[in-house]
Every structure is written in C-alpha cells, then in structure tokens.
Amino acid sequence: xxxxxxxxxxxxxxxxxxxxxxxxxxxxxxxxxxxxxxxxxxxxxxxxxxxxxxxxxxxxxxxxxxxxxxxxxxxxxxxxxxxxxxxxxxxxxxxxxxxxxxxxxxxxxxxxxxxxxxxxxxxxxxxxxxxxxxxxxxxxxxxxxxxxxxxxxxxxxxxxxxxxxxxxxxxxxxxxxxxxxxxxxxxxxxxxxxxxxxxxxxxxxxxxxxxxxxxxxxxxxxxxxxxxxxxxxxxxxxxxxxxxxxxxxxxxxxxxxxxxxxxxxxxxxxxxxxxxxxxxxxxxxxxxxxxxxxxxxxxxxxxxxxxxxxxxxxxxxxxxxxxxxxxxxxxxxxxxxxxxxxxxxxxxxxxxxxxxxxxxxxxxxxxxxxxxxxxxxxxxxxxxxxxxxxxxxxxxxxxxxxxxx
Amino acid sequence: xxxxxxxxxxxxxxxxxxxxxxxxxxxxxxxxxxxxxxxxxxxxxxxxxxxxxxxxxxxxxxxxxxxxxxxxxxxxxxxxxxxxxxxxxxxxxxxxxxxxxxxxxxxxxxxxxxxxxxxxxxxxxxxxxxxxxxxxxxxxxxxxxxxxxxx
Numbered sequence: 001x002x003x004x005x006x007x008x009x010x011x012x013x014x015x016x017x018x019x020x021x022x023x024x025x026x027x028x029x030x031x032x033x034x035x036x037x038x039x040x041x042x043x044x045x046x047x048x049x050x051x052x053x054x055x056x057x058x059x060x061x062x063x064x065x066x067x068x069x070x071x072x073x074x075x076x077x078x079x080x081x082x083x084x085x086x087x088x089x090x091x092x093x094x095x096x097x098x099x100x101x102x103x104x105x106x107x108x109x110x111x112x113x114x115x116x117x118x119x120x121x122x123x124x125x126x127x128x129x130x131x132x133x134x135x136x137x138x139x140x141x142x143x144x145x146x147x148x149x150x151x152x153x154x155x156x157x158x159x160x161x162x163x164x165x166x167x168x169x170x171x172x173x174x175x176x177x178x179x180x181x182x183x184x185x186x187x188x189x190x191x192x193x194x195x196x197x198x199x200x201x202x203x204x205x206x207x208x209x210x211x212x213x214x215x216x217x218x219x220x221x222x223x224x225x226x227x228x229x230x231x232x233x234x235x236x237x238x239x240x241x242x243x244x245x246x247x248x249x250x251x252x253x254x255x256x257x258x259x260x261x262x263x264x265x266x267x268x269x270x271x272x273x274x275x276x277x278x279x280x281x282x283x284x285x286x287x288x289x290x291x292x293x294x295x296x297x298x299x300x301x302x303x304x305x306x307x308x309x310x311x312x313x314x315x316x317x318x319x320x321x322x323x324x325x326x327x328x329x330x331x332x333x334x335x336x337x338x339x340x341x342x343x344x345x346x347x348x349x350x351x352x353x354x355x356x357x358x359x360x361x362x363x364x365x366x367x368x369x370x371x372x373x374x375x376x377x378x379x380x381x382x383x384x385x386x387x388x389x390x391x392x393x394x395x396x397x398x399x400x401x402x403x404x405x
Numbered sequence: 406x407x408x409x410x411x412x413x414x415x416x417x418x419x420x421x422x423x424x425x426x427x428x429x430x431x432x433x434x435x436x437x438x439x440x441x442x443x444x445x446x447x448x449x450x451x452x453x454x455x456x457x458x459x460x461x462x463x464x465x466x467x468x469x470x471x472x473x474x475x476x477x478x479x480x481x482x483x484x485x486x487x488x489x490x491x492x493x494x495x496x497x498x499x500x501x502x503x504x505x506x507x508x509x510x511x512x513x514x515x516x517x518x519x520x521x522x523x524x525x526x527x528x529x530x531x532x533x534x535x536x537x538x539x540x541x542x543x544x545x546x547x548x549x550x551x552x553x554x555x556x
Contacts, residue, residue, distance in 0.1 A: 340477045370474075
C-alpha cells in the first residue's frame with residue numbers, strides 16, 4: 001500500500017501549483033525534494049568533475065557518481081559494469097543500434113512494430129539507408145498489442161535484431177518481452193528493449209527478461225533530465241564500438257593515432273557526463289525503491305482501471321486502448337481535434353499531451369492521426385481523475401474555442 | 406466606429422467566426438493546376454500538416470487554396486487568410502500579412518486591415534498556439550516573398 005498524501009508531500013510542485021492536475025508523466029515525471037536536493041548538492045557541496053580530481057570533494061563526488069551504478073544494477077538486476085550512463089533513453093537506443101552495426105550485414109532484418117517511439121525506429125531507419133539492412137514490422141492488434149504468436153509469425157532467419165518497447169508510449173501495451181526474447185534468441189537474434197515507459201512503473205529484471213539491451217531515462221522516473229541508462233550484456237558491450245570518442249573513455253593514445261580504450265561501461269561515456277543528473281537519478285531510484293515498485297505498479301493499475309471506467313461513462317469520448325491493463329489512456333473527444341481538446345483541458349488546469357507522441361506510424365494501427373494522452377504515476381489520485389473526467393465531459397468545439405475569449 | 410467593427414469586438418461573434426471557418430473552411434481543397442505555387446507546412450509542428458497554394462499573376466493574388474490536417478486555430482486562421490489575400494496586389498497582401506503578425510505578436514495593429522482575422526487577437530495568451538495561428542500565414546508570406554511564376 002502506498003500512503004499517497006505522504007508521497008505527495010515529497011513533491012514540492014503540488015504545493016507550488018495547488019490547482020494543477022498533472023497527467024503527463026509519460027512525457028516527464030514530477031520530481032521529489034530528495035532528487036532536487038541531490039542535484040543541488042552537487043552545485044552547493046561537491047562540485048567537481050568525475051574521475052579527475054585528487055581532492056576530498058572530488059572523491060565524494062566520484063563515490064556518489066560511481067556508486068549510482070550499483071544502485072541501478074540492484075534496481076534492474078544486473079552487474080554494475082553493465083550499466084552505461086547516457087543522456088536519455090534516446091541516446092541509449094542510438095548507442096545500442098550503433099554498437100550492433102558490426103554484427104549486421106546487408107539483407108539482415110531488424111524486427112520491430114509500428115507502435116514504437118521515434119527513438120526506437122529512426123536509428124534503425126538510418127541503418128537501413130547506411131548498412132543495407134531492412135526494417136520489418138510484426139503485426140499488432142488495434143490497441144497496439146503484440147502477442148507471442150504474432151511475433152513468431154513475423155520472425156524468420158534473417159532477423160538479427162528485435163527492437164521493442166516493453167510498454168509502448170501511447171497505448172501502454174505491455175508486450176510479452178520475456179517470451180519474445182526467448183524466441184528471438186532461438187533464432188540467434190539480439191533483443192533491444194526500450195524501457196522508457198516500463199522501468200519507472202513496474203519491477204524490471206533484465207536477467208529474467210533476458211533482453212540484450214535495455215534503455216531508459218531518469219526524467220520519467222522522478223529523476224533529473226539529461227540522464228539515462230543503457231544496460232547491455234557484458235559479452236556484447238566488450239565487442240561494441242562507442243558512438244562518441246573523447247575524454248575519460250580512453251586509456252591512452254599516441255600521435256600515430258593508436259588509441260587504447262577503457263573497458264565498458266566507461267568506454268561508452270565520452271566527455272564530462274551529467275554528473276548531477278546521475279547523482280539525482282540515484283536519489284530517484286532510492287526513492288522509488290522505498291515506495292516499492294510492486295506497490296507502484298499495483299496502485300497505478302487500480303488508478304488506471306478507475307480512470308478508464310469513469311471515461312467510458314462519457315458519451316463524447318472515444319478511447320483507443322480500453323483493454324490495456326495499465327499505462328496511459330489514449331482518447332479523443334468526438335469531433336474535436338486533439339490539440340484543441342488539450343487546450344480546453346489546460347484551461348481547467350489539467351495537463352495532458354496531444355498529438356502523435358513521437359509514434360508517427362502508430363496511426364496505421366489505431367486508425368487516428370492524433371490523440372490525447374493522459375498518463376498516470378503513483379502520485380496521482382482518484383480526486384485528480386474525477387477532475388479530469390469532469391473536464392473531459394465538457395470538451396466541445398465551442399468550449400475549445402472559448403478559451404481564447 | 407462602423408457596425409462591422411463593433412461586431413468584431415464581440416467575443417461571441419469572434420468565437421462563431423472561428424467555428425464557421427473551422428467547420429466550413431473557405432478555399433479548401435488543393436488544385437492540380439501547375440500555375441499555382443505551393444508550400445507544405447509540415448516541419449514546423451508535429452501535429453498540424455497544412456499545404457497552401459497560391460496563384461499570383463501580374464502582381465495580383467488571383468487565388469489561394471489550402472488543405473491539411475489541423476486544429477481549429479490553424480484551419481480557421483488559414484481560411485481567414487485566404488479571404489483576405491484573394492484579389493489583393495502583392496504589396497497590399499504583404500501589408501496585411503505584416504499587420505497580422507503584429508497582432509499575433511501582441512503589438513499595435515490596425516483591426517480594419519485584418520477584418521475577420523481579428524478573431525485571432527487573443528492567441529498570444531496561449532503561447533503554444535501561436536504556431537497554429539501563423540502556420541498558413543507563414544506559408545503565404547513565403548510565397549509572396551518568392552514572387553511570381555512557377556519554377
């Protein structure tokens with residue numbers, strides 16, 4: 001059980017914006033004071049670069065930064081040496097794709113779906129152009145869900161990489177990653193998993209899922225911006241090339257161009273990282289672990305079921321993902337363009353996102369170009385949902401235009 | 406103040422104007438006529454996707470048309486723009502476009518020049534919607550700057 005009033009006290013934005021109903025956590029989450037303090041502590045108490053200073057606060061800083069690898073490892077159940085700090089899930093996915101290039105030859109296939117976010121499609125599209133590989137799509141149902149059977153129907157010998165979100169970012173479909181990974185490995189394919197919408201909301205165990213890569217962002221899980229993680233299996237990381245070259249990631253180099261790189265994970269962390277971001281992510285993970293990922297998952301499921309049930313009572317609302325057990329509710333108000341409707345909700349202090357949410361080929365699956373996405377996190381309440389539902393019941397073309405007068 | 410201007414001060418009237426232009430946009434639907442220039446406005450925003458066409462002959466804007474997927478503000482502001490442009494000289498049209506951008510930027514403007522487009526006068530209050538209110542107008546401005554003919 002989560003003590004919601006106590007949890008909400010940890011987030012200063014609820015005091016500063018008492019009227020706000022924030023239902024856009026799939027875009028970015030709110031930040032608790034402990035994370036804000038961890039970030040500002042870097043500026044006020046131990047400012048220094050990592051792995052360079054020979055003085056006391058630098059040692060403190062290094063301990064906090066490097067110690068975060070262990071915290072992440074305990075969170076997703078891997079070896080700390082398999083945790084690469086990146087700038088966000090996008091950077092993580094680009095590094096995974098770039099690093100896998102050397103395993104691919106022209107004619108090889110990357111199997112994905114049309115529900116994927118741009119960050120798990122465009123890196124593969126780029127390789128399609130540059131390396132002669134082919135991107136193929138496994139079939140989804142009308143709510144963006146992939147079954148094991150549908151996946152197997154699309155799987156074949158030329159598939160070398162399977163690139164999938166564990167939970168998709170618009171319809172919130174939870175894909176059967178564990179079963180898919182098992183099947184993909186039987187074909188000798190690697191599995192690149194986008195965990196941006198799953199890691200913040202449910203217990204994720206990379207060993208159990210047996211994915212080869214997992215990408216996620218700190219800012220969607222109560223952490224600071226500019227920081228993400230790429231988990232990669234050790235035996236793959238040792239063979240992969242870094243996307244970026246520069247400071248810290250090399251051991252030595254000489255004038256003839258010889259470079260000796262450090263081992264993973266530092267090999268993939270060229271340049272000064274977002275140190276305060278990494279330290280803040282540690283505070284965020286510890287905050288989430290204290291609440292418990294099982295508790296977070298259970299509460300969000302309950303909240304989502306309530307939200308869905310209340311929304312289904314409204315005649316003016318069309319919902320695109322009613323059967324998904326959790327994740328965002330994707331909907332439109334009949335006859336009102338999504339951005340107009342979101343503008344009206346904003347006038348009632350309800351923060352949601354409208355548009356295609358970076359999943360620009362999903363419309364081929366769910367049959368609409370743009371939706372309103374209302375996404376939940378463990379700090380949301382039934383009272384907030386009631387306020388959102390009341391505002392949704394009032395969405396009309398007249399009211400949407402009325403906000404300008 | 407004439408009666409037209411008086412009406413255009415009434416929020417109810419302005420709201421109705423936006424509704425009308427959204428539900429029944431003027432000069433809507435594209436033509437295959439090769440004497441038209443066109444600008445596809447798709448890269449400015451990831452939601453609105455509008456194409457505007459124009460035919461400018463001997464310094465006169467003979468026709469403007471548009472189509473696309475867009476919100477109320479994008480559609481209605483572009484529809485209003487087409488009404489204002491057609492039949493004007495290039496210079497007059499450019500002056501109207503400039504006046505419109507002054508209004509959107511919340512600067513001094515002459516409402517008489519903008520006629521029904523004054524319905525967009527409050528869009529500056531919703532900063533994220535300024536793109537919507539200017540997407541079609543930017544396309545028109547670009548075509549006016551490019552001049553006549555079709556390369």
